[in-house]
Amino acid sequence: MNLSEFFHTLPLLVVYVFSVLLVLCALAVGLYLGRRHLRTDREIKDASIGSAVAATLGMLAFLLAFTFNMTASRFNDRKVLLLDEVNVIYTAYLRADFLQEPAAGRARQLLAEYAAIRDINPLKAAARDYAIARSAEIHREIWSLVSKHIRDGYDPGYLRQFVEPFNAVINDHNSRITVGLEYRIPGAIWVAIYFMTALAMLAIGFQFGVSRGGSLHVALALALTFSTVILLIADLDRSTEGTLLLDQRPMAELHLRLQEAEHRRTGGPPPVHDDG
Template identity: 25%
Template sequence: MNTSLLYQTPGYIIVSLLFVMMLLFNRIGFKIHQRQTAKNDESVSAGLGPVEGSLLGLLALLLSFTFGMSASRFDERRSVIVQEANDIGTAILRCDLYTDSDRKELREDFKLYVDARVAYYNAGNSKQKNSDAIKESEKQSGRIWNKVMMLSQDKENTLRSQQMIPAVNSMIDIVTTGQAARYATVPDSILWLLFVLILTASLIVGYSNSNKKINHVIVSGFALMTVLTVYLILDLDRPMRGIITTDASVQKIIELKNLFQNE
């Protein structure tokens, strides 16, 4: 689990602070420009047009790059969850290949395994709940694997095992893939660079203001649109909390409980 301060801090707190800092840096830049204007020194600010344009272009590029990175990783997490649901469902259905007694035991273990996986996805950002759910998942998957391996020793189960073993193996492997995808977030260094660039752009925009007063509507609008984009990036990068979640994909795993309704 990502334990960095930036990742653990709620997104709304980050963007709220960023919004205030943007307004502050814009005002600082404006005040610096006013002081230079009072000294009849316009030589520096006059040549800042290309710098301002380049900086805002770079900011737009980095915002686009970071958004694309977070969106692609969000899509990957959703697809892995759906794939896990398919793998578990395939393994459950292949329990029907066995005799009634073995089938019943396997399906009971699978029912507990599905409950453990649902608990994992419902754990949110709680470290303790995540840890408990992972341990329970490993416990139940281990029982299933041992049971399938034991049944494979019987020659009568040769064809059954050839179908069941790959299914259980895929079911176990996809958990590792899912955990890796969940914690593959946008690197903190990129986000810090984005924040620094946003504040620098705010400073330059304020410095380049040639009016006698700050247009608070335009400045606030620019800051608001910027922090909303940042919030969307952070929200996509944190699938277990926030507004944008993977709940629709997790529902596919929850629906696996329907396979045990008559038991």
């Protein structure tokens, strides 16, 4: 397990508590060093320390902004991929009419099931794993229907009308797995964030020490502020944990729409939408 994977397995509460403790400890160490230095060198210039602190905080702010932008961009990518997948599933469902019966009906049935299993709560790991495995099975089953049409010499023009959106369904499935579950903030960036945070807080604590300033309230404010930003970045980086999750309503609406279409087509029982 590499550093990025290890960090990704830590609960967000642990990330937040660790960040708060790191800031408080760095401030305390800096305060101790500053007061100790003041006892041995009373000629230290506070202005030079202030410049160093400002530069360190500036670099930390840049790194946090860069990382936040990276995670926000990937969050938007996940949203775009979800909407793209909804569109191509519905298009493939409609274009199943270009296949011959009974393959056309079977393809529509499988695509309706496909939308149903994609409509899941991302916090539920078991449902997510089942959806990924069953999605691959549906891909293979629908592709076998296409292969049979090819062997039977079916009109390539008609077949292409269905194959193109179905290929997009497979591509979006793979892209969502890669972007949502595999792409993460590199471990080196997390190390840099925590190193720069500790260094900046150490410098601030040192400045408090040599100026005989600082207070518990200021220390807590700094700890909570920087830790909240780090928590927000970590939350955005995770697609299956936390509070900043994708809105699954587009897929849920498609699921219900295809259920209703299958009910009208087959005359089966009325659809029941499961929000779980």
